[in-house]
Amino acid sequence: xxxxxxxxxxxxxxxxxxxxxxxxxxxxxxxxxxxxxxxxxxxxxxxxxxxxxxxxxxxxxxxxxxxxxxxxxxxxxxxxxxxxxxxxxxxxxxxxxxxxxxxxxxxxxxxxxxxxxxxxxxxxxxxxxxxxxxxxxxxxxxxxxxxxxxxxxxxxxxxxxxxxxxxxxxxxxxxxxxxxxxxxxxxxxxxxxxxxxxxxxx
Numbered sequence: 001x002x003x004x005x006x007x008x009x010x011x012x013x014x015x016x017x018x019x020x021x022x023x024x025x026x027x028x029x030x031x032x033x034x035x036x037x038x039x040x041x042x043x044x045x046x047x048x049x050x051x052x053x054x055x056x057x058x059x060x061x062x063x064x065x066x067x068x069x070x071x072x073x074x075x076x077x078x079x080x081x082x083x084x085x086x087x088x089x090x091x092x093x094x095x096x097x098x099x100x101x102x103x104x105x106x107x108x109x110x111x112x113x114x115x116x117x118x119x120x121x122x123x124x125x126x127x128x129x130x131x132x133x134x135x136x137x138x139x140x141x142x143x144x145x146x147x148x149x150x151x152x153x154x155x156x157x158x159x160x161x162x163x164x165x166x167x168x169x170x171x172x173x174x175x176x177x178x179x180x181x182x183x184x185x186x187x188x189x190x191x192x193x194x195x196x197x198x199x200x201x202x
Contacts, residue, residue, distance in 0.1 A: 001034050006099035008087045010114040010194070012038050013101055018108060027108050029075050030133065035112060041194075041201035043073065043112075049132040053081075053123035058163040060120025061086055061146040061172070064139065066185040067193050069115025071135040079128025080104035083111055084155055086118035088146065090179060091187035100156050103130070116190035120148045122157055144183050145172035152176065 002015040014034065016027035036042050053059070061084075064070040074083060086098045102124075103109050113119055121130065145168060148155060153175055157163065178184050 001028060001031055003034060003038055005038070006085065006101070006111070008085050008094055008097055008099045008117060010039070011085045011099055011117060012112045014110045014112070016108050016110075029108060029110055030073060035073065036201070039112065039114065041197040043071065043133070044135050045133055047134040047137045049134060051130050053128050053130070054164065055123050055126045055128070056161040056164045057128075058120065058122040058148055058157065058165050058169070060084070060169065061088075061118040061148050062120070063088055063116070063118040063144055063146070063185070064136070065142040065144060065183070066115045066189050068136050069185065069190070069193065071112070071114050072119060073110060073112050073133040074103065074119070075108075075110040075131045076103035076105065077129050077131060078105055079123060079125040081121040081123055081128055081130060082156070082158065083121045084119075084148075085111065085113045086120065086146070086153065086155070087116075088118045088175070088178075088184050089116040089187040089190050090184050092190075095187070096153065096175060098153065098155060114190070115193055116185040116187070118146055120155070122161060122163065124158070124161075144178070145169060146178050147172045147174050150174040
């Protein structure tokens with residue numbers, strides 16, 4: 001499995017080595033040891049989610065307030081998505097920056113995003129499936145969203161697709177509005193949380 005850190009610090013891309021023969025293919029799409037070696041602490045699996053989306057469906061930007069936040073390991077077993085990770089940590093040197101990765105059924109990549117990072121994706125193919133491994137369970141009181149179409153973020157959504165979004169996502173605040181309302185995670189709180197996870201892992 002090949003690993004590389006993305007433009008947003010703490011976010012990683014994992015590309016498995018595929019074994020192909022006349023029966024089909026096999027790959028290890030998640031390796032706890034490789035993830036732990038990359039992020040510096042074990043990944044605690046609390047919930048697994050699976051979504052199926054029509055072409056053009058845009059979900060996000062979603063995040064959970066820190067602590068405890070929610071780290072995710074995201075994999076696309078069918079179809080293709082443009083997956084975007086946005087640094088929402090106020091005070092971070094890369095606040096407002098993003099990393100974009102195509103996840104598909106060809107290269108079988110996965111991405112990891114730590115607590116405090118926003119997640120969004122657009123389905124590039126019909127009947128696209130996405131699987132998320134989550135470090136904490138769903139808590140509606142701590143779940144938040146930022147507008148994925150915020151012009152200040154200028155995320156690289158394909159212009160040829162007509163985005164299909166939920167009412168919640170369409171009405172989400174801009175990054176500036178979420179920051180002004182005090183909804184965004186603080187970088188200091190996130191780094192403190194990461195340090196705590198590392199100390200517990202040791």
